[in-house]
Amino acid sequence: MSNFRETNIEELRHLVSERALSGxxxxxxxxxxxxxxxxxxxxxxxxxGEIVQNCIPDIGFLHTGVEKNMESKTYQQxxxxxxxxxxxxxxxxxxxxxxxxxxxxxxxxxxxAQAIRVIMAELTxxxxxxxxxxxxxxxxxxxxxxMYALREREMILDIFEMCSGQRMMTxxxxxxxxxxxxxPEFDKAVRDFTNIMxxxxxxxxxxxxxxxxxxxxxxxxxxxSQEECIRxxxxxxxLRGSGKAYDLRKVRPYSGYELYDFxxxxxxxxxxxxxxxxxxxxVRESVKIIVQALNKMPGGPVRSNNRKxxxxxxxxxxxxxxxxxxxxxxxxxxxxxPAESVFVTAESPRGEIGVFLEGDGGPNPYRIHFRTPSFVxxxxxxxxxxxxxxxxxxxxxxxxxxxxxxxxx
Amino acid sequence: xxxxxxxxxxxxxxxxxxxxxxxxxxxxxxxxxxxLACCAIEMMASQAxxxxxxxxxxxxxxxxxxxxxxxxxxxRVSRKMAPVVRQLYDQMPDPKWVIAIGDCAACGGVFNNYAxxxxxxEIVPVDVYIAGCPPRPEAIIHGVxxxxxxxxxxxxxxxx
Amino acid sequence: MDxxxxxxxxxxxxxxxxxxxxxxxxxxxxxAMEHLIDAxxxxxxxxxxxxxxxxxxxxxxxxxxxxxxxxxxxCSLQHNIQLRxxxxxxxxxxxxxxxxxxxxxxxxxxxxIWDMFGIRFDGHSDLRRILMPAxxxxxxxxxxxxLGYEEVQFSxxxxxxxxxxxxxxx
Numbered sequence: 001m002s003n004f005r006e007t008n009i010e011e012l013r014h015l016v017s018e019r020a021l022s023g024x025x026x027x028x029x030x031x032x033x034x035x036x037x038x039x040x041x042x043x044x045x046x047x048x049g050e051i052v053q054n055c056i057p058d059i060g061f062l063h064t065g066v067e068k069n070m071e072s073k074t075y076q077q078x079x080x081x082x083x084x085x086x087x088x089x090x091x092x093x094x095x096x097x098x099x100x101x102x103x104x105x106x107x108x109x110x111x112x113a114q115a116i117r118v119i120m121a122e123l124t125x126x127x128x129x130x131x132x133x134x135x136x137x138x139x140x141x142x143x144x145x146x147m148y149a150l151r152e153r154e155m156i157l158d159i160f161e162m163c164s165g166q167r168m169m170t171x172x173x174x175x176x177x178x179x180x181x182x183x184p185e186f187d188k189a190v191r192d193f194t195n196i197m198x199x200x201x202x203x204x205x206x207x208x209x210x211x212x213x214x215x216x217x218x219x220x221x222x223x224x225s226q227e228e229c230i231r232x233x234x235x236x237x238x239l240r241g242s243g244k245a246y247d248l249r250k251v252r253p254y255s256g257y258e259l260y261d262f263x264x265x266x267x268x269x270x271x272x273x274x275x276x277x278x279x280x281x282x283v284r285e286s287v288k289i290i291v292q293a294l295n296k297m298p299g300g301p302v303r304s305n306n307r308k309x310x311x312x313x314x315x316x317x318x319x320x321x322x323x324x325x326x327x328x329x330x331x332x333x334x335x336x337x338p339a340e341s342v343f344v345t346a347e348s349p350r351g352e353i354g355v356f357l358e359g360d361g362g363p364n365p366y367r368i369h370f371r372t373p374s375f376v377x378x379x380x381x382x383x384x385x386x387x388x389x390x391x392x393x394x395x396x397x398x399x400x401x402x403x404x405x406x407x408x409x
Numbered sequence: 410x411x412x413x414x415x416x417x418x419x420x421x422x423x424x425x426x427x428x429x430x431x432x433x434x435x436x437x438x439x440x441x442x443x444x445l446a447c448c449a450i451e452m453m454a455s456q457a458x459x460x461x462x463x464x465x466x467x468x469x470x471x472x473x474x475x476x477x478x479x480x481x482x483x484x485r486v487s488r489k490m491a492p493v494v495r496q497l498y499d500q501m502p503d504p505k506w507v508i509a510i511g512d513c514a515a516c517g518g519v520f521n522n523y524a525x526x527x528x529x530x531e532i533v534p535v536d537v538y539i540a541g542c543p544p545r546p547e548a549i550i551h552g553v554x555x556x557x558x559x560x561x562x563x564x565x566x567x568x569x
Numbered sequence: 570m571d572x573x574x575x576x577x578x579x580x581x582x583x584x585x586x587x588x589x590x591x592x593x594x595x596x597x598x599x600x601a602m603e604h605l606i607d608a609x610x611x612x613x614x615x616x617x618x619x620x621x622x623x624x625x626x627x628x629x630x631x632x633x634x635x636x637x638x639x640x641x642x643x644c645s646l647q648h649n650i651q652l653r654x655x656x657x658x659x660x661x662x663x664x665x666x667x668x669x670x671x672x673x674x675x676x677x678x679x680x681x682i683w684d685m686f687g688i689r690f691d692g693h694s695d696l697r698r699i700l701m702p703a704x705x706x707x708x709x710x711x712x713x714x715x716l717g718y719e720e721v722q723f724s725x726x727x728x729x730x731x732x733x734x735x736x737x738x739x
Contacts, residue, residue, distance in 0.1 A: 087447035523717030
């Protein structure tokens, strides 16, 4: 059943140079199954010896049709699909989807829920950066760091499991707040984690930051300037590694980020090393945010009590008729959203994730579109890899930090 | 009994050819690195230090299909990726086994639409299905051990 | 509304007779297709909307005219304002000029819109499918394209669905 369709050179003629057509340069397929492409990304490299002349990314191998699938589900059911887009940042995807729904239907979120959301989003950011350090160091040759970095990720996944029952695709953040209150062990577990995290991060930095081999492989590689970033719509650690201090948590704060005090790490090199340093510093800032949120966590409800959108708790259903009717209506029909459109953005560990949501007066989203950072950031691959060695391509893909579920949706 | 009792100290064991070959196949399987989506992250977590899968012989994950004998299909298989999966399966030399990790590889999972294959067993024959979205690393290890038990019960007539 | 955003909206209204709509603090401007390139160039140069955040399309089938709305989301990092521009399009062989010259970002966004909706962009450097396989027929996100839903196999219809399910060859 290997019915392949060969990629003809004719269709790519406008992208490759004439030397490829005569056979002087080689077209090499760094195929969908490759240990270093962080998922199913296909890169068509045009090589002159070892030097890359052009690199054509080919995505779509993980296209899931989430946008069309969500159009036939209610908002509560559609949120389950949103976890699985950028699977490293699942709570962040939940958060941005819920922000969009709340903006569309004008739903309030209590303060305790906002503090819990911030803690969850920052824990997700740290877990993503830990996996990023592990896998990109693995690509560059530092294999032992992979084993060490996943230790912290396991601690974070234990915290997620304590709150929601699931390690990864939790759907913990729901429209109106969070699903349920955090258990009593949450505070101690998160404090243990934040006490231990800076020391562990120092260990990882000792292994990499001043390591001459790491510096040789990352300094001056994959340089992009700030203006190019803005022209191409690149945000996140890549933009901050090129000098512009632009972080959506400061510029358009959401979910109570304006109450916490943190810096935006910026470097001016614009190369792979700067982005590495930006991400390591971001982990430290995230730890600061989590500690502040834990200390300031207010009491109160964790979900809005607007019963038109949020189902009532189980205890109320037995005693109140309205609660029963609301429960029935919400689970059979879902809530209705007005026929307007909103665009909401949040800061994912990769950049700016946005949700364009248009309702039509019914219970299903009429059109939902995710503006995902990996899709946009991958466009600069040809520019970053021009006139570089093949070995640098691997380091560059690691520094852009793409997740193919994000790019292909 | 018998010869083993008499000659036990000499380090001689008696067994059948089937058992020896099945035991050697299970003890050092080399999985092929084929993580597609979220389940790949749990596969990596089960390979890492907390839930170590190299205790069961799977120390080395080979990227090349020619050098591996187990294919973990971890994650959702889209229509564009399906011929690639089949070609990789065809490139693996016999004996080979396939474990489908996660709901999307087993049956299409949460996604029931035009873009996702409803189960990777539409294109490759699967030996063990591991349920979960994503399955815990302990569940993945349980699936691997189930595959080992399945191989241990294979008969000479099937592969000779 | 911010002063600069207000002046941009007023400029668009006077020069191109566009209509504006505001919801929850977000401003959307409805623009006709002829003025698209001109308006976006002037928005980028005079009002410093440097970044194109997103470009997507919405399908309003079975309404034929306009059937599609192309939505552009512009963002100014300098003044921290956002503006949404919608361009209505007809249903029969929809096409409109590309804005790749203004924002190079739009390259892959427009490829995705071509792939998912079948809207052609005149002047695009590389219009091919990006998410679906290259020989796929149809444009999935259109409302008349079916979801491709497979019937769930319960025990009462297990056998009849097993017969229809594709099986692998060895």
